[in-house]
Amino acid sequence: MFEQILFYAISAVLLVAAVGVITARNPVHGVLFLVLAFFNSAVLWLLLEAEFLAIVLVLVYVGAVMVLFLFVVMMLDINVEKMRAGFTRYAPLGILVVAIMALELGQVIWLRASGRNLSIVGSQQPDGYNNTKELGRVLYTDYVFAFELAAVILLVAIVAAITLTMRRRPGLKQQDITQQVSVKREDRVRLVKMDAEKDA
Amino acid sequence: MIELTTASIASMWAAVPAAIQDTLLITLRILVVLVPLILAVAYLTYAERKVIGYIQNRIGPNRVGPKGLLQPFADVIKLLLKEVVIPSNANRALFVVAPLLTLTPAFAAWAVIPLFPGFVLADINAALLYVLALTSLGVYGVILAGWATNSKYAFLGAMRSAAQIVAYEIAMGFALVGVVMASGSLNLGEIIEGQRGSVLHWYWLPLLPLFMIYFISGVAETNRAPFDVAEGESEIVAGFHVEYAGVGFALFFLAEYANMILISALTAILFLGGWLSPFEGILGADNILARPGFFWFALKTSVFLFLFLWFRATFPRYRYDQIMRLGWKVFIPLTLVWIFVEGAMIAFDIGPWFD
Numbered sequence: 001m002f003e004q005i006l007f008y009a010i011s012a013v014l015l016v017a018a019v020g021v022i023t024a025r026n027p028v029h030g031v032l033f034l035v036l037a038f039f040n041s042a043v044l045w046l047l048l049e050a051e052f053l054a055i056v057l058v059l060v061y062v063g064a065v066m067v068l069f070l071f072v073v074m075m076l077d078i079n080v081e082k083m084r085a086g087f088t089r090y091a092p093l094g095i096l097v098v099a100i101m102a103l104e105l106g107q108v109i110w111l112r113a114s115g116r117n118l119s120i121v122g123s124q125q126p127d128g129y130n131n132t133k134e135l136g137r138v139l140y141t142d143y144v145f146a147f148e149l150a151a152v153i154l155l156v157a158i159v160a161a162i163t164l165t166m167r168r169r170p171g172l173k174q175q176d177i178t179q180q181v182s183v184k185r186e187d188r189v190r191l192v193k194m195d196a197e198k199d200a
Numbered sequence: 201m202i203e204l205t206t207a208s209i210a211s212m213w214a215a216v217p218a219a220i221q222d223t224l225l226i227t228l229r230i231l232v233v234l235v236p237l238i239l240a241v242a243y244l245t246y247a248e249r250k251v252i253g254y255i256q257n258r259i260g261p262n263r264v265g266p267k268g269l270l271q272p273f274a275d276v277i278k279l280l281l282k283e284v285v286i287p288s289n290a291n292r293a294l295f296v297v298a299p300l301l302t303l304t305p306a307f308a309a310w311a312v313i314p315l316f317p318g319f320v321l322a323d324i325n326a327a328l329l330y331v332l333a334l335t336s337l338g339v340y341g342v343i344l345a346g347w348a349t350n351s352k353y354a355f356l357g358a359m360r361s362a363a364q365i366v367a368y369e370i371a372m373g374f375a376l377v378g379v380v381m382a383s384g385s386l387n388l389g390e391i392i393e394g395q396r397g398s399v400l401h402w403y404w405l406p407l408l409p410l411f412m413i414y415f416i417s418g419v420a421e422t423n424r425a426p427f428d429v430a431e432g433e434s435e436i437v438a439g440f441h442v443e444y445a446g447v448g449f450a451l452f453f454l455a456e457y458a459n460m461i462l463i464s465a466l467t468a469i470l471f472l473g474g475w476l477s478p479f480e481g482i483l484g485a486d487n488i489l490a491r492p493g494f495f496w497f498a499l500k501t502s503v504f505l506f507l508f509l510w511f512r513a514t515f516p517r518y519r520y521d522q523i524m525r526l527g528w529k530v531f532i533p534l535t536l537v538w539i540f541v542e543g544a545m546i547a548f549d550i551g552p553w554f555d
Contacts, residue, residue, distance in 0.1 A: 028347060032294075035340070055329040063336025064366055067343065071362050074347050074355070130325050132386055177525050 007047060014040035027073045035066050052132040229321055233310055241457040242272035248509050255513040279453075282446035287349060290443065294348035299444070299451035302341025305334040306458040313465055314389045316475050316494035328376055328386040331466065332369075335421060338459060339365045342423070342430060345452070346440035357439025360520060361423060361430035367527035368420040374535035375414035378407050378542055379470045392474040399478040404471040406545060409538045411471040413531050415504065418463035420527070422456060424508055426515035427523055434517075464504035465497070472500045 017040060020033035038061045045054035139147050216224070246261065246268070253260025261268035286295055312327035314320040324330060339362060346358020380386060382403050383394035395402045404411045420427040431439040441452045468474060475497040483490040518526070545551070 032344075051324065051326050052329070055326050055333050059329060059333040059336060063333055063339075064369065067336075067339055067362055067366055070340075070343055070347075071359065074343075075359070132326050132329075175521070177522060181522070 003047060007044070010040050010043050010047075014044070027076075028070065031066065031070050031073050034069075035062055038062050038066065050131055052135050226321075230311075233313075233315070233321060234307065237307070237310060237458065237461065238454070240461055241454055242276065244457050244461065244505060245275065245453070246272050247505070248512070251506065251509040252513040255510070276450065279446055279450040284446045284448060285443070287351070287443050289350045291348040291350065294344050295443075296448070298341045298345035298348060299448045299455070300341070301344060302338050302455040303451050303458070305337040306455045306462060309334040309462055312388055313462075313469070314392060314474060315497060317492055320389060323387070323389060326386045327388045328380065328391070331388075331462075332373060332376060335459070335462070336365070336369055338455065341452075341455065342440050345444070349440070349443045351443060353436040353438075354440050354442050356436050357430045357432070357442070360432075361440060364423075364427065364430065364523060364527070365421055367524060368417040368531070371413055371527060371531035371535055372417040372421065374532065374539065375407075375410040375417065376470070378410040378535070378539055379403060381539070381542055381546065382407060388469055388474075392469060392476060395473040395476060396480070398481045401481075402471065402473040402476070406551060407471065407538070407542065409534055410542075411467070413535055414471070415463075415467050415507070417527075417531065418467060419508065419511060420523070422459045422463055422508075424456070424460065425512035426518050428517060429520050429523065432517065460505060460508050461501065464501045464508070467504050468497060468500035474500075 014037055017033045017036035021030050021037060024030040024033055038057060042054040042057040042062075045051075045057065213221070249271070250260040250268075261271040264270040264274045286292055309331050311321045312324060312330055342361045342365075343358045346354040346356075346361070349355070379391060383391040385391055385394065423430045429435070429439075431441070436442070441449060444452060473496075475492045475494060477490050477492050477496050479487070479490045480492070481490075
C-alpha cells in the first residue's frame with residue numbers, strides 16, 4: 001500500500017518534470033527539469049531494489065553529465081526564435097519516434113495484461129542479495145566482450161572528439177606549466193646582503 | 201499528573217503503534233547524528249579562526265564568552281537577523297533554492313557514515329556509491345547560485361566550480377576504486393572491518409598515493425583553499441555567493457563546513473580505519489587504548505580538519521589552469537597506475553593487507 005502511494009507520487013513528479021523539460025521557455029529550467037526527471041527515475045529504480053543502477057544514474061547523469069549540460073547551456077547564447085523555427089521541419093521525425101515508443105509501451109502493457117511474466121525481478125529478492133555484486137559478476141563474466149567493446153567505442157569517441165577540436169594556431173603563445181612549476185628559488189630571487197643603513 | 205517512572209514511560213511507549221514507534225526511533229537517531237554535526241560545524245568555524253589566528257601570530261576571536269567560545273552563536277544570530285536581499289534581476293526561485301541544494305546533500309551523506317561499532321543510520325550495500333553520488337550533487341547549488349544571481353562575478357565562480365568539481369571527481373572516484381578493490385565491499389562498515397589490525401593494517405599504507413590524492417581531491421571538491429578559485433576574493437569578489445546575505449550566506453557557509461567534516465570523516469574511514477584503534481594488536485586486548493570506539497574516529501577526523509585549516513593558512517591560491525592540470529594530467533594517471541600496482545599486489549598476495 002505504502003509502496004504504491006510512493007510509486008504514484010514519484011511517477012507523478014517524474015511526468016511533470018518530463019513535460020517541463022519540453023515546455024520550459026528557459027533552457028536552464030529545461031535542464032533542471034531533466035535533472036529532476038533523472039532523480040525521480042532513480043528513486044523508481046530504488047523501489048525495484050536496483051540500488052546500484054539507481055545510485056549510478058544519480059552519480060553519472062545527475063552528478064556529471066547534467067552538470068556539463070548546465071555548463072554548456074548557461075554559456076551558450078541560444079537563439080530561441082531560430083530553435084522554434086525548425087519545429088514543422090522536425091515534427092514528422094519526432095512523431096515517428098513518439099509513435100514507436102508508444103507502440104513499444106503498449107505492447108509491454110498488453111503482454112502484462114494477458115498474464116505473461118516479463119519481469120525477472122517480479123518477486124522480492126532474498127535477504128543478503130547484493131545487487132552490485134550480481135551486476136559486477138555478470139558484467140565481467142558473461143558479457144565481458146560486449147562490456148569491453150562498449151568501453152573501446154567510448155574511448156574512440158573521446159579521442160575523436162579531442163582530435164576534432166584540437167587546433168594549432170601559428171604564433172600561439174603557450175605556457176609550459178611543468179617548467180613553471182619546477183622553477184627554483186635560485187632562478188628568480190637574488191638575495192643581496194647589505195647593511196640596513198649606510199655608515200655616516 | 202501521571203508520575204513519570206521508567207515503568208510508566210515504558211508502558212506509554214508500548215501503547216504507541218508500531219509504525220509510529222519506528223518513525224520516532226529513526227527520527228531520534230537522525231537527530232543524534234545531525235545535532236552534534238551542526239554543533240561541530242559551528243565550532244569548526246571557531247577553530248578555523250583560532251588556528252589561522254595563531255598561525256598568523258594573532259589571538260583570534262576572544263570577546264564573546266570565555267575565550268571567545270560563544271563566537272559561533274553570535275555569528276549565527278547576526279546572520280539570521282540580517283535582511284535577505286534578492287537582486288532585482290535575479291531568478292528568484294533558483295536564487296532561494298540554491299543554498300538548500302548545497303546543504304541537503306552535505307547532510308544526507310551522513311546517513312551511511314558509521315560513527316562507532318554497530319552504529320550507522322542506514323546500513324546499505326552501496327554506501328560508498330551513495331556518498332559519491334551525493335557529494336557530486338552539491339555542485340548544483342553552486343552552479344545555480346552563480347547563474348540565478350545574474351552577475352558576471354557570480355557566474356564566473358559557478359563555471360570555475362563546475363569544471364573543477366567534475367575534474368576532481370574522476371580522480372576521487374578512482375581513489376575509491378582502489379579502496380573497493382582492497383576491501384571487496386562498498387559498505388563502509390565492512391571497509392572498516394577489512395582494515396582490522398594495528399596502524400599498519402590500515403589502507404593508507406598500501407594505498408598511500410590514493411590516500412593523498414583522495415584527500416587533496418576532497419579539498420578541491422569542497423572549494424577550499426588552495427583550490428578556492430570559485431570564491432577567489434581577490435579575483436571575483438566572493439564568486440558564486442557574492443550577492444547572498446543573511447540566511448542564504450549562512451546556509452552556504454554551513455554546507456561548506458559540513459562538507460569539510462564529511463570529507464575528513466570519509467578519509468578517516470576509508471584509509472585510516474574509522475573507529476578502529478591504532479594500538480589494536482600492539483597493546484593487550486584489555487587495554488583501553490586498544491579498544492575501537494567513537495573517540496578514534498573523532499580524533500582522526502579532527503586531524504584532517506586541522507589539515508584543511510593549515511592548508512588555508514599556508515598555501516597561496518592555485519592558478520586556474522594549474523588546478524586543471526593537476527586534476528586531469530597528474531591525479532588521474534597516478535590513480536590509474538596505482539590501481540594496476542594494487543591489482544598486482546592482490547594477485548601476488550602481498551603483505552598483511554591482501555592475503
